[in-house]
Ligand code: SF4
């Protein structure tokens with residue numbers, strides 16, 4: 319997975335960090351917002367909804383979906 323931040327749009331307002339349940343671990347707002355430690359991210363997309371600039375895209379990658387599908391089939 320990946321959290322894509324459009325640096326052209328980001329105003330460093332910090333709303334993504336405030337909205338994220340794991341904001342203190344994941345988000346760093348310095349010059350621009352940056353998301354790290356993504357193993358703590360549970361893809362709730364609250365950060366993307368909270369961003370007034372629409373600068374955040376939460377990308378759930380194909381590999382993860384494949385893994386989930388395999389798990390579901392085995393259940
Ligand atoms: S998707 Fe949810 S947990 Fe992940 S960074 Fe955004 S708000 Fe935080």
Ligand code: SF4
Nearest residue numbers: 328329331332334369
């Ligand atoms: S909410 Fe959007 S504009 Fe504000 S710091 Fe986060 S990414 Fe940047």
